[in-house]
Amino acid sequence: MSTGTNAPQVRYTKKDFESDQDVRWCPGCGDYAILSTVQKMMPDLGVPRENIVFISGIGCSSRFPYYMNTYGFHTIHGRAPAIATGLRLARPDLKVFVVTGDGDGLSIGGNHMLHVLRRNVNVTILLFNNRIYGLTKGQYSPTSELGKVTKSTPMGSTDRPVNPCAFALGVGATFVARTVDRNIGHMEETLKRAAAHRGAAFVEILQNCNIYNDMAWGILYDRESKVEHELRVEHGKPLLFGPADARKGLVLDGVKARVVLASEVPADRLWVHDQADVASALVLANLATPPFPVPVGVLAQVEAPIYEDLIADQEKRAVSDRGPGDIARLLTSGDTWTIR
């Protein structure tokens, strides 16, 4: 990774990324696993610790920066993508992570999320999706399912939910992935790929709030159910899921997906995942269970110019075309007159 002027001399360990602050999430919260995984993958980034910044908004997830022994900024509700954009404009040499949740990132901060993704600012965004408002004690979130009974919806939610990955793909994100808090290996692999992406990387982490929305992703936790419902997507491989003895697959008819028994269709009929095909990724992201499985992994990754790079290019060009700025010359440029 090009980030950082001085290549790290020291080989970091996970411990180097643990701050001295007591972690204050509820016992049993899915955030612990994510924190631990992120701390564990940090040494592999190859970025000096001082060049790493975690920016967050408001909510349970947004306490994250306090627990990372890097630079960190716990900001205001929904605005982390904007603050991270400003930081990247000022300091394109830094590796910047944004930590957010389904409420912070898709409700109050939905607009900023849209724009940080479509601009393709070089930040890695971790969106913890527990489908509930935790820190405000249990109201429904923009990802809560229709009819969800919560403190603020005693008769059930009347809001149709947003699908975070579909949203990200829809607004032009160049890297979109989904992973699960209880699948440490997959999460680590996915986060590493996201961190290595050049441009805005969006990772939806399905996360459990054991207090207000326990087992929201239960179908992906239980061993047997997980086999039935988790679809691991891998670039260049057919989309297969289900138990070994009754392997199922997806086929794509036009823009419509269909579940088939893998043994009953020719291998070349199966939908082979192409991460560069954003249109197909959108179909994939929108699959709803049942009858479809939950796709996890990197749904799409494409190349696009990075916003800060374009800004830096213009700045370089302005200097090379006309020389560095000189305020004394500017002040006396154009029409002036002299009084003696």
Next chain:
Amino acid sequence: MSQSTAAVPAATKPRRILDRAVVRFAGDSGDGMQLTGEQFTTEAAWAGNDISTLPNFPAEIRAPAGTLFGVSSFQLQFGSRRVYTPGDRLDCLVAMNPAALKVHLSDLKEGGLLILNTSAFEKKNLDRAGYPANPLDDAALDQRYRTHKIDITRLTIDALTGLPLNAKEKDRCKNFFALGLVSWIYTRPIEPTLDWIKKRFAKNADVAEANTRALKAGYHFGETAEIFAECYGVEPAEMAPGVYRSMTGNRALAWGILAAAQRTGLPVVYGAYPITPASDVLHELSMHKRFHVRTFQAEDEIAAVGAIVGAAFGGAIGLCATSGPGLALKSEGIALAVMAELPIVVFDIQRGGPSTGLPTKTEQADLMQALYGRNSECPVVVIAPATPGDCFFIAYEAIRIAVKYMVPVIVLSDGYLANGAEPWLIPDPKNLPDIDVRFRTEPEGFHPYAREEATLARPWVRPGTPGLEHRIGGLEKQDVTGNVSYDPDNHDLMVRLRAEKVRRVAQEIPPTTINGPAGGDLLVVGWGGTYGAITAAVEEAQTAGKSVASIHLRHLCPLPPDLGQILRQYRRVLVPEINSGQLVRVLRAEYLVDAVGFNRVRGVPLATQDIVDAINQLVESNR
């Protein structure tokens, strides 16, 4: 006609010398009145006059032609003495159509010069302006004013005979005819305009030629037409020697930012969401990338301030400009910078409100918003420029204070200062004060919220500095360590520390200049863009023998340390403002003085005469 060599033939008609003159060009928003006014301003500047301008245009981009709400105007006062304002009443009004006449005639002095473009006074335009009968036939116009009915459109088109332009293109040159005519009337040199035309239309020789001809035709019309018996001269003003340029407030703000960028060597991140009348700062800065200014046109006002807080966290200068509605949206971001103690500067180019209000008109009603418009105890530094040119120094000063004290600074400019222009003595950037930027790099003994003694500033640390990794945020901070703290005594202490830090900025404020006697019947206190009108009014009252002085506050929070003492030297205190009485409340609360307000909230600058009347009334009532 284009062959004529002398751009400014010697006036052959009698020339009467005036102290000053107030001229307004008015027409449809498509008539080029802003350009005409700007060019006339340049001509007067060349002639050595002191100047003050007031552009006034509709919020609608291309309002339907001929309508009252589509009228655009440009007013300037130029003089051989110090000119503080664009003037109250007009000596000369140029009305290019009936709507312009209807909107502006009431501002013309009795006996003033009225120039009307007769061809525009036809049925459609008269209907749109709501004239049941053609005012050209109204004898009262000729009786009350020195009215000149001139077919500017036809004379322009005649002057362009033979040029390969269509009728519409020729019609568009009529503003240059009007400019040429007024240039002759006031014997201002047209060379700067000829020069401007040459540069502006370098790629279109026909248009350049057409505008040149129209300008000269207007000029020569004044000289040869029988209708003008005399012309006027305004001698050069006595101004400090040096090199001058015409400067508007928004450009001055942008250039002040550039001066600070160069002095500090730091990158500037300028976050903006387009809003009238602040957008020109964005436009100007986006042309100066070689000063390492990164302009960010954000998705909204909130993102604009968020980005600059992020930039400040990264060790850059973070700035944004907005207007009142945008400042409201930015309050949460500013509060974060207060809590995180990061240096940002927010310019509020005030306009009429509330809500969308009067987007293109001026007002001073955001003072309370700037001082108090955030949740909880959230003190920031608030300063305000006095004149368009002063915007340069105020922007530089805002940045200097922000980084020295690690504090957000709000600058209150206004629509009048932003678009108004004045002759500006170009400063030597070397003489600007130093900007004290120190990034902490030493890990030994580092605490994010340990403070410098004189300023109470916490250390500014650039991410990327080894050994200083730390976390900050919007939650209350423990004193010194910056860790999250809910301790009651700590919160009380931090509330006081944040307030005290802002109070200490008072040590940056120079002694207050008193315009007039050091004590007496009346002190007039002003802030922001009313400086000119107040100064002119007070000087007039002084000339009339009144015991009156004025002071102008550039610093509104904290207030100047000597202010309380000064206020007590006068029997009465008058505070003129373009709001319902905001500074006056602050002064009454802060100093327990019985200050009274003079308030007009009309979307236009205060009239000097109105302030003179208020002064006289207050002085008399106290006898």
